[in-house]
Amino acid sequence: LNLQEQLAGAELPRAAALVERAEGPGGPGTGPLRWAVLKGRQNYLCLERWAEAREDPAPLDKEEARFLAQVARWLPTTQSGEVAELALRRGDRRRWRRLSSEGADCLSRRCPYVREGSCFLLRARQRALASHAVVVNHALLLASARSGEQVVPPFRRLVVDEAHRLEEVATQQYGARLLLTELAELLDPRAPHALASPLEHALRPPGDRPLQPAAPLEGVARDLRRACSDASSLLGPLGEALAGYLSAFSEPSQGGIRSELVAALTPGRRGLSPWEEVEAQALELDVALSVVSRRLTEALLALEQLPPGAIPEQGGVRQALERSQAALAERRETLARTALSAEPGAVTWVAAPDAGGEARPLQTRLELAPLDVGELLARDLYEGLETVVGTSATLATPRAAAGERAGEHAAEDGGEEADPFSFTAHRLGLRGSWESGPETLAIPSPFDYRRSVLALHLESIPDPGAPGYEEASWGVLADAAEAAGGRALGLxxxxxxxxxxxxxxxxRLAPAGxxxxxxxxxxxxxxxxxxxRRQPRTLVLGTAALWEGVDVRGGALELLVMARLPFFVPTDPVHAGRSGQYADPFTEYALPQAVLRFRQGFGRLIRGPGERGVFLMLDGRLTSRGYGASFLAALPDCELRELPAADVGPAVASWLGR
Incomplete structure (x- = not known):
């Protein structure tokens, strides 16, 4: 979302000025360029749900009351209804989701707030519809493309910034995930937002006395409550079966480094007893959930037969039950895709937090992801568009990782060397979307890396995983951080x-402050x-979230340390499944992916002109393995040195002028 604001607040005004300068007064398309930022439903307050929350007689705990009071104070002041305007505390995201427009069908059924024009989501979409350019994030773009609904206004030209992330986001959008804990909460009548809660709350106003006009709903509510209880009782056996599958097939936890137990569902495992038990329990659960679905339908029919005003907020109760029905249908579809069928072109797996080498049954989950999103993007997103532009600092891989063998063979035959964009174009479905293939352009960086960056790797350090690696890498990292005076990020x-x-x-670093x-x-x-930024004498250690999107300027970040080359875990189900699509999985898939991520990590260091920094690599495979050259070749033209560990600290201090 920060990138959306940056594009709308800085980049689009510059683009508009360039267009106006190029066309001149009176040229085609003159007049002010209108643009809008459109975000996902979860970012906008749903006024209907806010009204329901205000009228809900259920008691509130202290934090829920505080949060609702905060929203009540903010609502008269907001024009957009966007959550970004609220300073949320820990746990407030969960509370916000219950008030947001996520999953609401208010636009299609034209709720009162839509009819009167006050719906925040409607107003945001109307602004987008009246604009020449609309800025959306990847998730919203793909959700709109996948569903076929016109969430995003019709467009002919698409520009995808940070296009290297499109495959990952598409994998999430086209995939599926079923958490047993989430399903347990939906089925628990006592939970505040369970499937049956709209009916329970309607029948139990303050004083806990049933409303006489609503007496016909009592039997329906009892049947729904019993159906939810019956389905809930089957979650434990399914969880036990999933935990048993993990016990049989999950990979070792590698000395406690991994926090998850994961086991892919391969064709060979489908016929074995651990998975057969999962299928049997999943089928029983689905039958029970179908009963819950019928009870929800019966509740809606009974509600329609009540006279108007028979219960408070009668229309709101109906809408809440319809949302319950949609939520249940979504979970049943996910259960069918993951446990009750073998979806072509997808990989399925079971996962759970690692609890001492075991999985707690109700903490297990089922997941599914497509192996190739390129075809899906070509079909759902690119088809019918006049122009698609993808931009990113890390779309191209150097020759050594973009198909060095293919390039050598082409050179021998007198052909061209491998296209450095070919790997990304294939993964994003761009190569086959146009007969001529995509046009590519590599634009040099505006930074003088030769003067601004010292890249260091070590003459002798054990490979990751080898005895002594951790202690050796920690020692070098400490020396470098102390020499830099903090101002450091470790990846x-x-x-x-x-x-x-x-x-x-x-x-080790505390005595140095x-x-x-x-x-x-x-x-x-x-x-x-x-x-x-506030206290530069700091070393920040981060994982995936800090490999990209970090923008620390003004000298607060001058040392970037990469502990290991960023290969995906070979046993990751999605990575393993996609690797199987290649004749040479390492060279054709794993290595180019790692090199692109390596370049993305390096990009955290120099963020503006005049900055200076050190990039320290602590992975011995840069010199001990042949593929290390692919990573060194991916660096820009900077000062590259190979040093003994003892010389790293002095080199850092000298380069940074300490």
Missing amino acids: FTSHGALRAAARALRP ISVLAQGVDGSPDQLLGQL
Whole structure:
């Protein structure tokens, strides 16, 4: 969302000025360029749900009351109804979701707030419809494309910024996830937003006395409550079966570094007893959920037969029950896709938090992801468009990782070398979307890396995973951070390795007055980066969320450390499934992906003209493995040195003028 605001607040005005300058007064398309930012439904307050929350007689705890009071004070002042205007506390996101427009069908059925024109979501879409350019995030763009609904106004030309992220977001949008904890909450009549709660609240006004006009609903509510209870009782057996599957097939936790147990569902495992037990329990649950669905339908029919005003907020109760029905249908579809069928072109897996090598049954979940989103993007997003432009600093891989073998063979035959954009174009479905293929352009960076960046790697350090690697890497990292006076960001590929490094580095750097902050331990990524900006004598340690999107300027970040080369875990179900599509999975898939992520990480260092910094790589595979050259070749033209560990600290201090 920050990128959306940046595009609308800075980039589009510049683009408008360029167009006006190029066309001149009276040229085609003159007049002010209108643009709008359109965000996902979850960002906008739903006035109908807000009214329901105000009328809800259920008792509130202290935090819920505080949150609702905050919304009540904010509502008269807001023009957009966007959550970004609220300073939310921990836990408030969950409370906001209950008030947001996510999952609401107010536009299609034209609720009272839509009819009177006060609906925030409607107004946002009307502004977008009246604009020449609309700025949306990847998730909203793909949700609109996948559903076929015109969430985003019709368009002929598409510009995708940060296009390297499109495959990941498409994987999430076209995938599916079923959490047993979430389903348990939906089925629990006592939960505030359970499937049956609209009916329960309507029948139990203050004083806990049933309303006589609504007496016909009592039997319906009792049947719905019983159906939810019956379905809920089957979650435990399904969880036990899923935990048993994980026990049989999940990968080792690698010394506690991984925090998840994961087991892919392969064709060979489908016929084995652990999965057969999962299927049997999932089928029983689906039958029970179908009964819940029928009871919800009966409740809606009974509600329609009541005289107007028989219960408070009668229309709101009907709408809430319809939302319950939609939520249940979505979970049943996910259960069918993950446990009751083998979806072609997709990978399914079971996962759960690692509780000492075991999985707690109700903490298990089922997930599914498409193996190739390129075809889906070509069909749902690109088809019918006149122009598609993808931009990013990391779309191209260097020759060594973009098909070095293919390039060598082409050169021998007198052909062209491998296109550095070919890997990304294929993954995003751009290569086959136009007969001539995509046109590509590599624009040089505006920064003078030769003067601004010192890139260091070590002459001798054990490979990651080898004895002595962690201690050696921590020592070099501490020396470098002390020499830089903090102002440092360390990038890790796992939370376990990050936490271990934080424990080792804190006592070593404390005497130098340097704070060590770990993502997920000491705060969120935004909080840690804010601390780095305010107090530069800080070393921030982060994982995936800090490999991209970090923009720390003004000398607050001068040392960037990469603990390991960013290969995906080979046993990750999506990575493993996609690797199987290639004749040479490592060279054709794993290596180009890692190189692109390596470049994305490097891009965190220099964010503006005149900045200076050190990029320190602590992975011995840069020199011990042949593919290390692919990563070094991916660096821009900077000062590159290979040094003994003992020389790293002095080199950092000298380069930064300490």
